[in-house]
Amino acid sequence: MRRALDSETPCKLPFRPLIQGEPLSSWLIRSALACGCDPLILCTSIWGAWRPWTRDIDRSLAQVRIQTLSEASGIDAQRLRASTLQQTLANLIPSDASFAGCWPWVVARGSRNRRSHGGFPFCPHCLAQDARPHLRLSWRLAWHVGCEHHGICLLDFCARCGAVVSPQMLTASSGDITACWRCGADLRESRGCTCDPKALAAQGLADAVLAGGPGSALPPEMSTSEWFSAVRSVISERWAAITATSGIEPASFASGLRFELQSVCERHLRMRYLQEVIEARNGDLRGVGVKYVSGVQRKRRARRGVKRGSPPRPRSKAAVMADWARLLRRMGQGYQ
Numbered sequence: 001m002r003r004a005l006d007s008e009t010p011c012k013l014p015f016r017p018l019i020q021g022e023p024l025s026s027w028l029i030r031s032a033l034a035c036g037c038d039p040l041i042l043c044t045s046i047w048g049a050w051r052p053w054t055r056d057i058d059r060s061l062a063q064v065r066i067q068t069l070s071e072a073s074g075i076d077a078q079r080l081r082a083s084t085l086q087q088t089l090a091n092l093i094p095s096d097a098s099f100a101g102c103w104p105w106v107v108a109r110g111s112r113n114r115r116s117h118g119g120f121p122f123c124p125h126c127l128a129q130d131a132r133p134h135l136r137l138s139w140r141l142a143w144h145v146g147c148e149h150h151g152i153c154l155l156d157f158c159a160r161c162g163a164v165v166s167p168q169m170l171t172a173s174s175g176d177i178t179a180c181w182r183c184g185a186d187l188r189e190s191r192g193c194t195c196d197p198k199a200l201a202a203q204g205l206a207d208a209v210l211a212g213g214p215g216s217a218l219p220p221e222m223s224t225s226e227w228f229s230a231v232r233s234v235i236s237e238r239w240a241a242i243t244a245t246s247g248i249e250p251a252s253f254a255s256g257l258r259f260e261l262q263s264v265c266e267r268h269l270r271m272r273y274l275q276e277v278i279e280a281r282n283g284d285l286r287g288v289g290v291k292y293v294s295g296v297q298r299k300r301r302a303r304r305g306v307k308r309g310s311p312p313r314p315r316s317k318a319a320v321m322a323d324w325a326r327l328l329r330r331m332g333q334g335y336q
């Protein structure tokens with residue numbers, strides 16, 4: 001490894017086989033841990049000074065980086081590109097689209113150096129059944145809130161210490177990718193709560209619409225992006241309206257964060273509501289359109305009319321809980 005670090009040309013490293021549906025980060029981390037080194041060291045031997053763990057390489061990777069990785073691993077560049085979300089979402093997001101920060105429909109990890117504010121969602125049962133435990137690209141899709149095989153909600157934090165799942169923080173001594181980076185707990189032993197069948201149905205429908213092709217669930221006269229735009233309107237409805245119509249426990253709070261930044265639990269409730277709306281409209285989402293108001297916009301509107309220096313107004317419990325959720329996210333702590 002030392003020789004590789006000193007060399008300017010990447011050497012052939014003992015990469016693990018890249019599994020179908022596995023994101024690049026999972027594969028690189030598994031490969032590093034299997035050969036007894038930190039993911040950081042492996043990536044230094046591939047890309048030199050470039051730091052992949054300070055960005056979200058599962059979303060996309062520049063052609064030149066893909067090529068370097070392909071030469072180092074011996075895996076075809078096209079296959080590597082297929083392990084990114086940009087390829088997965090090709091039917092929904094134009095390949096030349098550029099987004100500052102959050103990508104639409106991709107669970108935002110948010111990073112500060114190597115640390116993440118949001119965890120990588122996972123199903124503990126899938127990891128436990130894997131011959132070679134690995135993460136799934138589909139778990140990063142924001143509408144994926146549960147495991148269709150095991151019927152439980154995905155998790156994105158360690159049940160023992162509460163740290164969000166950040167496999168890029170694992171080190172050579174961590175064992176494998178199923179360990180919590182902070183406390184070492186085995187994530188496969190986590191207990192997931194039952195996922196609402198309605199949320200799973202809406203998730204499956206979104207998958208089918210994205211996949212397109214013959215037998216697509218896409219209603220006539222709607223494009224894939226129009227359908228997802230309508231879905232965005234539904235899941236962005238005000239929390240009070242959602243809890244009132246779907247019988248969700250009113251005490252549960254909404255963070256006010258963008259859908260991609262919300263916890264699995266919050267997204268799960270919104271996906272369940274989406275299915276109720278779809279059923280009520282017999283699957284036809286044409287004409288659905290509620291102006292999306294982000295949490296930040298809501299906050300600005302709420303502050304309008306408040307004079308500077310005036311004493312703070314009493315705030316609702318929901319508003320305080322939403323602030324609490326945002327604070328936990330900034331601290332890299334999971335919440336439900």
Ligand SMILES: [Zn+2]
Pocket residue numbers: 123124125126127147148149150151
């Ligand atoms: Zn599963």
Ligand SMILES: [Zn+2]
Pocket residue numbers: 158159160161162163180181182183184185
């Ligand atoms: Zn932990």
